[in-house]
Amino acid sequence: MGQTITEKILANHCGKKEVHPGEFIEANVDVVLGNDITTPPAIKEFEKIGIKKVFDTGKIMLVPDHFTPNKDIKSAEQVKLMREFAKKYKITHFFEVGCMGVEHALLPEQGIVYAGQLIIGADSHTCTYGALGAFSTGVGSTDMAAAMATGKVWLKVPEQMKFVFNGTLNKWVSGKDLILFLIGKIGVDGARYKTIEITGSTISKLSMESRLAMANMAIEAGAKNGIFIPDEKTKEFINNAWKKHKENKGKAFYFDSDPDANYISITEFDSSMIEPQVALPHLPENTKPISKVGKIKIDQSVIGSCTNGRIEDLRVAAKVLRGRKRHKDVRLIIIPATQEIWQQANDEGLFDVFMKAGAVISTPTCGPCLGGHMGILAEGEKAIATTNRNFVGRMGHPKSEVYLSNPAVAAASAVAGYIVSPEDL
Amino acid sequence: MQGKAWKFKDHIDTDLIIPARYLNTHDPMELAKHCMEDADPMFSSKVSKGDIIVAGENFGCGSSREHAPISIKAAGVSAVVAKSFARIFFRNAINIGLPIVELKETDEVNEGDILDIDFVSGKLTNLTTKKQYKIEPFPPFMKMIIDKGGLIEYVKSKIEGEK
8 A cells, every 4th residue: 555745754753664544653853843822831841851951952943923022021921931941952943033933934934844854833833834745733832842852742643635626726816715715615624633635736836835825724624734745846945945044955855645545535626616715704614705705894904924924925915905005994914924025025115015005014923813913803893814713803802803815805805995806906 | 520511512712712812821820710711701700620611523623722721721620521622632631631532422411411521431421411421442542641641741751761
């Protein structure tokens, strides 16, 4: 029996020739990640172990991004704990404000995560790195603590699901729409405990930004990991990113799935039938094609996050906003996900477009995506957002609402004052 | 263990269990004050030590925040029974030692029913309706972590063993 890319990476990290779904393994990790919310409890657990050093000072990534730049005293104390922990244990990769970014946009861009690795992160969207052909999954703070001490994680080998997207994309449709469409089809627990492997003719033409956005939301279908088979685009992306961390150069392993690998399901979608998607409150599975959404007035539009705060996303938003102005009743908040993306957007003149459109441009932060800061909703308010979750109270008041979309729709809606396709502006 | 049942629906996400606006601390007692707040604003004042949360499918979906099972444990809840659990919540509960039970028949439990959970004999009894259910045992690897008292104790004993 052949093996999938996921099974091959897992086997490769526990010294086995092959692994099978349902099997428990203790695997070696290449990268352990934590943020300003999840690292402080991990530090507390790590210190209970009573060990004097971390397993590898270069393989732990500490990214304060959720409430940073620190929104209040308590948040500042949390980041201080992280900073002091990094110093005490000589952890190389602590990303201070000024070089930080939203973690899942930052690590791929910096060449720190790449194909063939086994990555765990105390953040559910750690599944993002599957876009690079890595096995990558979210865990909790105690798992992070144990991995910082031992370099290992316990895992149950997941069952494998394959999704094939074939056909040409319609105008304004991106990876975000494909993954929202998929979640709408299988539900928020449709892939619970399982792998989502994504392939097909549409995918080979898809940009890395779009693939990252898709892998990012595998968790919204309950998946353990989302994964893409690396191709020339993946290699080009990784080689380019390695310019920033040359010590990693050449360390990637490009695995493939065997033709006779075992999947519990294989589902094909015709991409040419997919319109821009909107996920209505309060679950990401409540998706509708934009033409069926109706006229929903909004108070805020957020373009950013680990899902859609990359340069391609900002370019698309600028394309829609060029020569237009936000509706007077809509706050338009644009958050480039990393310092580098911020710089790039500035160099390309995108900020000029955004400012003329009446937007505000934030420093990198997760901020409003999780109702942290930088754009919290009041009771009864509605937002369209390029983020990944629309749970009750996700962006603020428990009686506010979040609608998820791609950046083009979020930009167009900011102009119209209600949810709309850029085609209908 | 025995406790009173508090019922919740399907897809109780971690934002409902502990909203992100309270995540600027990781103090269990602070988190306990806001446990389940956006699903039931009065929960933390109503819940008593030993009570049991009973829910539908996919309990704990969403974020990886361990603050969710921590807040439930610190609120005094003795176990969570659900039709199914989201995977990160499931492993967090195992790792921190919050007892969880997968039970397909949670619709047969009413709010306020008194439940008795016996992990040794593998039985959950609804003392109010007099119905008894079999609990599937955890796989041996997970049972080993549970028996050690959680992942940190498991790691400590492994490190000790290697010395």
